[in-house]
Amino acid sequence: MYLLYLIITVLIVAGALIRKSMSRSTLEIIHPAREAKGSAKLLYLRSFKLDGKGWVTTNTDIFEGLNLFPPELDLAKAFIKFDFHLIAVGRPGEKIPEIGFDRKYFNNDVWQQEVIKLISESVLIIYRPDPSDAVLWEFEQVLNAKASDKLMIWANMGYNTDIKLNKVRYNIFKKKAFERLQEELPEFNKFKGWIALDAQGCWKSFSGLGMKQIPAYIKATAGRKI
Amino acid sequence: MLLVIIMNLISLIAFISKRSKLLQLAANTENTEEKNAFLRSADGQIWKIVLFGIALFIELILLLMITSSPH
DSSP states (O other): OHHHHHHHHHHHHHHHHHHHHHHHHHHHHHHHHHHHHOEEEEEOOOOOGTTOOSSSSOOOGGGGGTTOOHHHHHHHHHHBBBBBEEEEEETTTOOOOOOOOOOEETTTHHHHHHHHHHHHHEEEEEEEEOOSHHHHHHHHHHHHHHHHHGGEOOOOOOOOTTTHHOOOOOOOOHHHHHHHHHHOOOOTTTOHHHHHHEETTTTEEETGGGGGOOHHHHHHHOOOOO | OHHHHHHHHHHHHHHHHHHHHHHHHHHHHOHHHHHHHHHHHHHHHHHHHHHHHHHHHHHHHHHHHHHHHOO
């Protein structure tokens, strides 16, 4: 019986690794092609601390090194079916796990200007919040550029099933966003991981399945499906 | 039996490593609220470590009994 469990586990791990490697190689081919074609940009803003990781700590630490189901890769896959050039900003010289997005590298002197430029050029912005000030700065730039109507906040706070920890981290971000930017974001909802402006222009939480009802998503993806 | 012991041992190591990682994150965090959340989460791992530790101990005793049995 236990041997059966072991075989199932090995099969799942092998399957997940093959799936990950195939997704990665497909995306590596698609990104340059989309860039050359001049496809509409989709910008992904996040903390470098969570880069390439779905979760900083998980309940299955033994497989953490393998990073079997990187949600950022799945996120990229969910949007690559539309004619988007998926972009994320990286630090020069970094060597971090795949995140599924085409990483653009800028020096410390110019990265802020480049991020601002990318914010205005992108048709859709996915923002993964974090309590750090640097990530809040990016949120501020989106608001300053009056681009909040094309913003989707992906409230994946990086700690998997540890709801309390995720909630505390989100609440710190929410508090900072209110104090510094006077933006009243919705309460943490473990079932609704997406936050965006609704049709009335108020911040609202959406579930993963309800993502397709987000006005920013509808507007950006209309007529782009390949 | 041996497989169960190996699986329990892996789980135990995973919980211990998760706890140490959370403590490390707490030490590197300046925000008090976030630091407390990390520490609470690290404390939450203790009962899992104790539970799996006891299970592993019982399994090892059983294994010892089986292997030392004359039949």
